[in-house]
Amino acid sequence: MTALSDVSTHAMASARWRISEVAFWVLALACAFLFPSRYLIMTDIVRLGLFALSLDLILGYAGIVSLGHAAFFGVGAYSAGLLALHGIITEPVIALVAAGLVAAVLGFLTSFLVIRGVDLTRLMVTLGIALLLEALAERFSDITGGTDGLQGIEMQPILGLFAFDMYGKTGLFYSLIVLFILFLLARRVVHSPFGLSLRAIRNNPLRAAAIGVPVNRRLIAIYTLAAFYAGIAGALFTQTTALASLDVFSFERSADLMLVLVIGGTGYLYGGLIGAVVFKMLQEFFQSITPQYWLFWIGLVLVVIVMVGRARIHRWVLFVPNLIIRQFAGRKAVVAAPESDVS
Amino acid sequence: MTIALETRNLEKSFGGLRVTRDLSLKVMQGARHALIGPNGAGKTTVINQLTGVLTPNSGQILLEGRDITGLSVHRRVLRGLSRTFQINQLYADLTPLETIGLAVSERMGRGGDWWRRMGTRADVNAEIAEILARFHLLDVMTELTSTLPYGKQRLLEIAVAIAAKPRVLLLDEPAAGVPESERHDILAAVAALPRDVTVLLIEHDMDLVFSFADRISVLVNGGLLTEGAPDEVARDQQVRAVYLGEAADV
Numbered sequence: 001m002t003a004l005s006d007v008s009t010h011a012m013a014s015a016r017w018r019i020s021e022v023a024f025w026v027l028a029l030a031c032a033f034l035f036p037s038r039y040l041i042m043t044d045i046v047r048l049g050l051f052a053l054s055l056d057l058i059l060g061y062a063g064i065v066s067l068g069h070a071a072f073f074g075v076g077a078y079s080a081g082l083l084a085l086h087g088i089i090t091e092p093v094i095a096l097v098a099a100g101l102v103a104a105v106l107g108f109l110t111s112f113l114v115i116r117g118v119d120l121t122r123l124m125v126t127l128g129i130a131l132l133l134e135a136l137a138e139r140f141s142d143i144t145g146g147t148d149g150l151q152g153i154e155m156q157p158i159l160g161l162f163a164f165d166m167y168g169k170t171g172l173f174y175s176l177i178v179l180f181i182l183f184l185l186a187r188r189v190v191h192s193p194f195g196l197s198l199r200a201i202r203n204n205p206l207r208a209a210a211i212g213v214p215v216n217r218r219l220i221a222i223y224t225l226a227a228f229y230a231g232i233a234g235a236l237f238t239q240t241t242a243l244a245s246l247d248v249f250s251f252e253r254s255a256d257l258m259l260v261l262v263i264g265g266t267g268y269l270y271g272g273l274i275g276a277v278v279f280k281m282l283q284e285f286f287q288s289i290t291p292q293y294w295l296f297w298i299g300l301v302l303v304v305i306v307m308v309g310r311a312r313i314h315r316w317v318l319f320v321p322n323l324i325i326r327q328f329a330g331r332k333a334v335v336a337a338p339e340s341d342v343s
Numbered sequence: 344m345t346i347a348l349e350t351r352n353l354e355k356s357f358g359g360l361r362v363t364r365d366l367s368l369k370v371m372q373g374a375r376h377a378l379i380g381p382n383g384a385g386k387t388t389v390i391n392q393l394t395g396v397l398t399p400n401s402g403q404i405l406l407e408g409r410d411i412t413g414l415s416v417h418r419r420v421l422r423g424l425s426r427t428f429q430i431n432q433l434y435a436d437l438t439p440l441e442t443i444g445l446a447v448s449e450r451m452g453r454g455g456d457w458w459r460r461m462g463t464r465a466d467v468n469a470e471i472a473e474i475l476a477r478f479h480l481l482d483v484m485t486e487l488t489s490t491l492p493y494g495k496q497r498l499l500e501i502a503v504a505i506a507a508k509p510r511v512l513l514l515d516e517p518a519a520g521v522p523e524s525e526r527h528d529i530l531a532a533v534a535a536l537p538r539d540v541t542v543l544l545i546e547h548d549m550d551l552v553f554s555f556a557d558r559i560s561v562l563v564n565g566g567l568l569t570e571g572a573p574d575e576v577a578r579d580q581q582v583r584a585v586y587l588g589e590a591a592d593v
Contacts, residue, residue, distance in 0.1 A: 003476055003481055004468060004469055004472040006472070006481070006484075007440065007462075007468050007471050007472040007475065008462050008468040009462075010440055010484060010485050011441075011444060011462025011468060011471070012460060012462035013462075013485075014461070015461065015462075188457075188460070189457050189458075191460050192456055192458060192459055193444075193445065193448040193449075193454050193455070193456045193459065193461060194454070194456060194457035195457070196437075196444065196445050196448075196461060197445055197449070197454050197455075199436065199437060199441075200434050200437060200445055203434035203435055203436055204432050204433065204434055204435075206432055207432040207433065207434065207503070209417050209420075210416060210417075210420065210425070210426060210428075210432070210504075211420060211425070211445065211449055211450075211503055211504075211507050212417045212420035212421050212446075212449040212450060212454070212507055213417055213445070213449055214417050215417070218455070221457075
């Protein structure tokens with residue numbers, strides 16, 4: 001029966017790896033080897049990319065807006081810091097997972113507040129939770145170090161083998177591997193029936209319920225998973241910088257994350273990663289020309305992106321690379337499809 | 344004959360406005376039952392209570408003899424009650440393949456699978472293929488729903504409800520807004536619904552009602568005016584006065 005084989009082929013098509021995706025990861029790895037003097041900023045980008053991936057899971061797939069995603073980043077950061085500082089879990093990988101789980105527990109508990117209500121309610125509730133945690137962290141300064149942050153964190157070697165070095169080489173490769181593993185997991189999840197049900201909920205929650213999707217349960221699940229990811233990003237921050245201070249909870253961190261996704265686009269997983277690269281490069285670039293007023297330029301870029309439309313910019317940016325690839329791989333190959341073309 | 348779907352003394356008010364008044368309705372197993380009434384009679388409010396979108400102020404809803412008044416929307420679907428919408432409620436960014444695939448997965452209780460990739464279960468795929476073929480959607484299965492012609496979207500609207508394998512199906516004006524050229528496909532799809540599925544049709548279009556239904560309930564101002572076989576209802580003086588009077592051609 002040809003209809004059946006058609007159905008199974010097409011049903012699996014979206015989960016298949018594209019050449020562009022492989023190229024993306026090869027390029028990321030190549031950068032790690034090519035620019036040894038830039039380990040710190042690259043680590044920064046990887047961390048931001050992971051954090052943005054977390055927001056994309058809830059925003060791009062489930063349609064949950066958040067202005068307080070730093071709450072989970074912060075909890076992950078402090079958990080990793082406290083675990084290392086008090087010698088509770090000294091092995092970084094186990095501590096990383098533990099910190100992520102702490103953030104996930106917080107995500108699960110707060111999800112019940114977030115899934116109710118509309119976008120504006122969600123923005124306020126998420127923002128409120130992050131502010132609340134920041135205030136708590138300041139209040140309980142005997143645990144968190146208050147405005148000074150956690151001091152004197154010493155990181156043990158990863159798996160007892162790879163010590164963190166002062167150039168940040170270990171930190172970068174460690175972050176990159178964590179990002180890649182979590183990306184694979186996210187990729188698997190979004191291409192599963194569960195991931196499809198999230199997209200259905202984002203598109204039309206009324207209909208999703210009307211075909212038997214337990215909407216709230218699905219939203220709680222993805223919110224918890226996203227909190228885990230954000231917690232891991234926060235823990236990576238602490239582990240690679242040996243710092244944890246109150247600004248991990250800051251509103252700016254949550255707001256920057258929105259910018260990253262606005263730049264990179266939502267709902268195709270790479271938006272957060274590409275957005276993180278562009279955002280950090282823009283930040284570097286603008287800071288080098290006008291150290292004081294770089295935010296002005298970031299703001300301007302943001303307005304332009306929203307006005308012109310991301311899909312159009314993507315098409316312009318991808319025009320040349322697509323042209324080259326088509327020369328080699330034939331008409332149908334696409335280097336990287338603009339988000340609107342990715343189903 | 345057993346009763347598939349029943350309401351007992353259903354009441355619903357919005358503020359001071361009584362939109363459902365003491366409504367007791369019985370839909371028999373395998374029936375082609377139509378619920379008609381002039382604009383503003385409260386037909387959609389009834390559907391929303393039957394499916395769990397709205398909670399009645401009082402009264403009961405029974406599905407195959409079991410009280411479902413307190414169940415959530417998705418639990419009623421799992422019990423075998425599914426619906427279509429008067430205005431398409433589809434997933435704009437999903438393809439028909441994904442839309443039907445999800446509905447089939449959910450019905451099989453596999454919608455929460457987060458580790459398995461889509462398209463890897465042969466039984467799910469076979470069912471998707473069968474439904475897409477039945478509703479003439481195979482040729483557009485990989486196109487985004489938002490880009491489909493209206494008639495195809497309307498077919499998809501019914502196909503999604505069928506993918507939930509309901510024992511009771513609520514059709515809310517299936518042919519609403521469909522251009523004349525595509526109407527035939529919709530009517531054929533409705534006529535071809537399996538006989539063992541009980542259908543409650545909410546409709547405005549009298550041609551469709553009288554060609555399809557074997558029983559008709561007339562709703563006026565939220566209450567039941569009369570009920571009977573199509574020819575009885577057509578002869579009923581009360582019905583002619585309040586409702587059919589508007590449509591002089593019937």
